[in-house]
Amino acid sequence: MDSLTDNTAKHTRRSFLDLLLGLGATGWLASVLYPVIRYLTPLPSAGPSGPVKLSGEQLKTLDKERFVIVPVQGKRILVFSDPAQNLRALDARCTHEGCTVQYVPGEAVIWCACHNGRYDLDGRVLSGPPPRPLPQYVARQDAEGGVVVTPQTA
Amino acid sequence: MSTASPRSGGIFGWLDERYGISPLIEYMRHKEVPLGAHPMVWYYLGGMTLFFFVCQIITGVLLLMYYQPGETTSYESIHYIATKVPFGWLIRAIHCWSAHLMIMSLIVHMFSTMLLKAYRPPRELTWLTGFGLFGIALGFGFSGYLLPWNELSYFATSVGTDSVKSVPVIGHWMLLVMRGGEDVTINTLYRFFAGHVVILPLVCFGLISTHLLVIQRQGMAPPIHAGTSTHGMPFFPNFAMRDLLLWLICLTVLATLAWLMPYGPKLPGMEWELGAKANPLAPAYPGIKPEWYFLWIYQLLKEFPPNLMGMEGPQVCLLLVNVLMGSWALIPWLDRKAQRGKHSPTFTDVGFAVIYFLTFLTLKASDLGVAVTPTNDAATAIVASYCAWVTLGIAGVTTLTRFFLYRHRYFLLSAAVLTHIALHGLVGWSYLTVGAVTVVVTAIVLTVSGLTRSGAEGVES
Numbered sequence: 001m002d003s004l005t006d007n008t009a010k011h012t013r014r015s016f017l018d019l020l021l022g023l024g025a026t027g028w029l030a031s032v033l034y035p036v037i038r039y040l041t042p043l044p045s046a047g048p049s050g051p052v053k054l055s056g057e058q059l060k061t062l063d064k065e066r067f068v069i070v071p072v073q074g075k076r077i078l079v080f081s082d083p084a085q086n087l088r089a090l091d092a093r094c095t096h097e098g099c100t101v102q103y104v105p106g107e108a109v110i111w112c113a114c115h116n117g118r119y120d121l122d123g124r125v126l127s128g129p130p131p132r133p134l135p136q137y138v139a140r141q142d143a144e145g146g147v148v149v150t151p152q153t154a
Numbered sequence: 155m156s157t158a159s160p161r162s163g164g165i166f167g168w169l170d171e172r173y174g175i176s177p178l179i180e181y182m183r184h185k186e187v188p189l190g191a192h193p194m195v196w197y198y199l200g201g202m203t204l205f206f207f208v209c210q211i212i213t214g215v216l217l218l219m220y221y222q223p224g225e226t227t228s229y230e231s232i233h234y235i236a237t238k239v240p241f242g243w244l245i246r247a248i249h250c251w252s253a254h255l256m257i258m259s260l261i262v263h264m265f266s267t268m269l270l271k272a273y274r275p276p277r278e279l280t281w282l283t284g285f286g287l288f289g290i291a292l293g294f295g296f297s298g299y300l301l302p303w304n305e306l307s308y309f310a311t312s313v314g315t316d317s318v319k320s321v322p323v324i325g326h327w328m329l330l331v332m333r334g335g336e337d338v339t340i341n342t343l344y345r346f347f348a349g350h351v352v353i354l355p356l357v358c359f360g361l362i363s364t365h366l367l368v369i370q371r372q373g374m375a376p377p378i379h380a381g382t383s384t385h386g387m388p389f390f391p392n393f394a395m396r397d398l399l400l401w402l403i404c405l406t407v408l409a410t411l412a413w414l415m416p417y418g419p420k421l422p423g424m425e426w427e428l429g430a431k432a433n434p435l436a437p438a439y440p441g442i443k444p445e446w447y448f449l450w451i452y453q454l455l456k457e458f459p460p461n462l463m464g465m466e467g468p469q470v471c472l473l474l475v476n477v478l479m480g481s482w483a484l485i486p487w488l489d490r491k492a493q494r495g496k497h498s499p500t501f502t503d504v505g506f507a508v509i510y511f512l513t514f515l516t517l518k519a520s521d522l523g524v525a526v527t528p529t530n531d532a533a534t535a536i537v538a539s540y541c542a543w544v545t546l547g548i549a550g551v552t553t554l555t556r557f558f559l560y561r562h563r564y565f566l567l568s569a570a571v572l573t574h575i576a577l578h579g580l581v582g583w584s585y586l587t588v589g590a591v592t593v594v595v596t597a598i599v600l601t602v603s604g605l606t607r608s609g610a611e612g613v614e615s
């Protein structure tokens with residue numbers, strides 16, 4: 001009976017030490033890995049946070065191609081003028097595999113060339129593999145005739 | 155004085171005295187390459203892959219002397235190498251050609267190993283390290299592709315890395331770490347560069363060493379049922395010399411190809427014309443495709459609808475790809491018959507079924523049969539039927555060869571894959587629907603035949 005309790009005591013002491021060792025090793029590993037993981041995780045991309053005004057160059061492209069892709073807060077935004085000459089803005093990143101979409105004025109659709117995905121002018125999927133609609137943004141003509149894109153979804 | 159040493163003077167004697175290398179030579183002389191039931195050509199493919207890898211290291215280091223990663227330098231430095239540096243075009247051409255040839259010989263090596271069941275015990279680790287090396291080779295191809303920072307590589311990388319996001323829970327974080335930001339930018343290139351020239355080579359050296367070490371330790375796998383044969387060719391010098399000759403031939407072929415077609419054969423996924431510099435703000439254009447060895451995944455992704463079983467299509471598709479790859483890695487444990495040293499016709503047929511499956515998807519992704527990437531259903535159907543005919547043709551030839559020459563008698567799985575291809579390509583049914591039906595029907599047939607055959611184990615070819 002005595003030796004049995006002795007054994008159990010030894011056993012619990014042993015497993016306690018094992019647990020301590022395991023915790024120590026895990027802690028050590030975590031303290032090594034944590035900085036590395038943080039180091040590898042990129043910071044959120046910098047850039048203008050408010051509404052973005054299109055540059056002269058971009059306006060020219062918008063005029064010529066009827067669409068232009070502009071960087072807003074680290075995102076690619078498609079700005080285009082629809083058949084009724086209204087300015088619109090959509091996230092340019094295809095929801096399928098992330099290709100950059102384009103506006104096809106002739107068919108009045110947003111087209112992704114990568115796997116032939118099609119969206120309507122509100123960003124809703126018409127055909128092809130994209131699983132979700134494109135988020136909408138706001139593009140407005142300002143007082144001086146410039147174009148401003150607001151990075152909030154409409 | 156040691157009697158084992160054949161020569162005791164000169165550098166050899168000096169080294170032997172200090173490091174005892176004559177037993178090593180002796181060991182290599184006694185090591186034999188099994189000769190027997192199957193042609194020896196399959197034994198050379200690993201060495202060939204290794205040779206192309208060595209070419210990659212040499213030309214890679216040479217390219218590093220001029221290449222400068224950076225927004226305004228990546229594209230420019232590659233352009234400089236290809237147009238200004240004396241023989242720069244040749245070094246780059248050899249690096250690209252050798253990369254493709256390496257992956258080709260690796261794939262053939264892997265399939266021959268698979269079909270000959272060389273993975274069976276005790277060589278599971280050889281298979282597993284080999285599979286790891288296959289993954290590394292794909293990683294090399296994928297990361298190296300972005301380094302010239304041209305339009306095509308930029309878009310292909312955007313699409314390729316995007317798939318990471320479908321990993322549950324940590325997918326988005328993995329995507330960020332891989333790209334160094336939300337999108338593919340020059341930060342992505344820096345990360346890929348580090349991977350391409352430091353991380354992957356280090357891992358690769360480790361895996362190659364293990365792969366070679368276990369092969370040296372166990373010898374090459376003899377054909378099934380030839381375990382007792384004493385037939386063999388000494389590894390050194392007989393086999394090594396043949397290897398050397400083959401390497402010489404490979405080098406000649408490599409140099410000729412690089413000289414004649416410095417920008418590649420212009421096949422889908424196999425050209426490296428520099429083209430325009432990457433512009434992250436340009437829309438994608440049609441025909442953006444990865445390199446040929448990724449085409450089957452590219453095509454499979456296209457076959458999936460946006461949503462399926464409450465998940466997003468691409469997610470389901472990549473899950474499927476991972477399951478397939480995982481099962482491929484675990485083949486030594488799945489193939490119970492080969493484990494017991496018996497023939498396993500089922501797994502031979504699995505090998506062929508996989509080959510047909512990949513062939514069809516790869517051909518379809520290459521838009522075989524039409525001039526431009528189709529954008530409507532009618533053109534897609536033409537491509538599908540064209541590819542189905544070609545795949546069925548290839549399958550017909552290989553199946554007849556298997557039947558008459560190798561006396562194979564088990565064709566259930568390859569037949570299932572071919573039925574799938576025919577119903578999709580020739581009849582025009584949806585790839586996914588027919589695929590699912592084929593899987594279910596095959597599973598039922600397998601279970602039924604397994605039940606009826608469990609009594610008559612001895613009947614196998």
Ligand code: FES
Nearest residue numbers: 094096097112117
């Ligand atoms: S990435 Fe746009 S359709 Fe595939």
